[in-house]
Amino acid sequence: MIDFLKRLFGPSGSSTTAKERLRLVLMTDHLELSPELIEAMKRDLVDVISRHVEVDRDKIEVNFERQDSALAMLANIPILSVGRPNGNPTLVPIETVQSPIVANGSAPRVRKRRKRAAKKTAPTSAAPASAAAQ
Amino acid sequence: MQQTQTVQDEVQSSAPAPRLGRAIVLTSGKGGVGKTTTTANLGTALAHRGARVVLVDADVGLRNLDIVLGLESRVKHHLLDVLEERVSLDEALVPGKHSESLFLLAAAQSREKDDVDTAKMKALISSLRERFDYVLIDCPAGIELGFRNAVAGADEAIVICTPEVAAVRDVDRVVGLLGNRFRPQLVINRLRPNLVKKGKMLSVEDVNAILRLPLLGVIADEPEIIVTTNRGEPLALRKETATGAAYHAIAARVAGEDVPAPMPAAPKATILERVGSLFGGRHA
Ligand SMILES: Nc1ncnc2c1ncn2[C@@H]1O[C@H](COP(=O)(O)OP(=O)(O)OP(=O)(O)O)[C@@H](O)[C@H]1O
Ligand SMILES: [Mg+2]
DSSP, rough: OHHHHHHHSOOOOHHHHHHHHHHHHHHHHOOOOOOOHHHHHHHHHHHHHHTEEOOOOOEEEEEEESSSSSEEEEEEEEEEEESEEEEEOOOOOOOEEEEEEEEOOOOOOSSSBBBBBOOOSSSSTHHHHHHHOO | HHHHHHHHHHHOOOOOOOOOOOOEEEEEEEESSSSHHHHHHHHHHHHTTTEEEEEEEOTTTTHHHHHHOOOOOOOOHHHHHHHSSSOOOOHHHHSSSOOOOOOEEEEOSSOOOOGGGHHHHHHHHHHHHOOOOOEEEEEOSSSSSHHHHHHHOOOEEEEEEEESSSHHHHHHHHHHHHHHGGGGGEEEEOOOHHHHHHSOOOOHHHHHHHHOOOOEEEEEHHHHHHHHHHTTOOGGOOOTTTHHHHHHHHHHHHHOOOOOOOOOOOOOOOHHHHHHTTTTOOOO
């Protein structure tokens, strides 16, 4: 009964939908990443990861994808070999570094985006993954 | 370089400083959100305060402002006639119907936006600033050449936004294009407080959480505006109406007065709604 009344009087939610769509669409609008910038990001990413594992520089793929409520940067970095001489513990190969960029509808003039702490699809013990994604 | 600058400063300060008016462009990106309506009403309200105001219709090819002001039968010459030096500025300026300090410079109806020479437009706005306290420029929709020409001579911007996803997105883009030079301020138009209350329309806060602009004021979605536009008599002429008063409050704020930003009042809750609020959810 209460449920029924709630449904009857509850928010139609269309303004919530509008807000959400706006947030996402603006995030995509603001993400003006030039091919050069993406290349530079790839290079930086690889440099960091390469300190720990050997990766295949030529086969790296970086994509941006819209997920439910966030924009995600997906990087596919093939690993050639793991373990480096500098005393690091054994490493687990990383396949994908995923770093969702939080939609925050930031002011358009300040072209700065907040990033949520990196989420990784690789096993949790893969320290370099989080290092690379941050 | 430094030297020349100083010399110039001296020359300027020794001459009697002409007080330049403010050139404000009203823009939105998206079409049909109320640029022309806001230009006409804000201009009317500013003139009512005693300021000398000229409204420039920069929407070349789609002349509208003369209609909204009820001046269509008095327009003999237009912006391009002046820019292309066929007539003098004085010949082209159309005095307002209801105010002696309001003037219109109409757009050309049978020409195209691309026919406007940006440099000449800039020069024209400069010379208007010498004669008027406010030069309000009604910008065409879009972000192409017409927009660039309308913006060229302005030094401030008022952006008009309706509480809709597409309008907010376009304003966001326009503000990005304008940059900081124009110190854009926001007018939210066509708000329906009862829909906001029901969660069916973006609220002022929702819109400005994204745009983050100084808010000049909010205008309700007002059926009377259609009537006043039909008659060619801006609603700002009727200061006793809520929306008419809202335009006057916006004008006061533009003039630098410290009055609150006008905000359309939400209608009182009906009994049914009050029962509903017992079950929560309304404000989710
Ligand atoms: N606050 C309002 N309430 C109700 N109707 C409005 C309001 N503001 C504008 N309108 C109506 O909306 C329509 C579009 O308004 P207007 O011509 O001012 O928009 P515009 O932004 O200048 O359009 P364009 O981009 O075509 O130049 C008109 O019919 C006008 O009467
Ligand atoms: Mg218009």
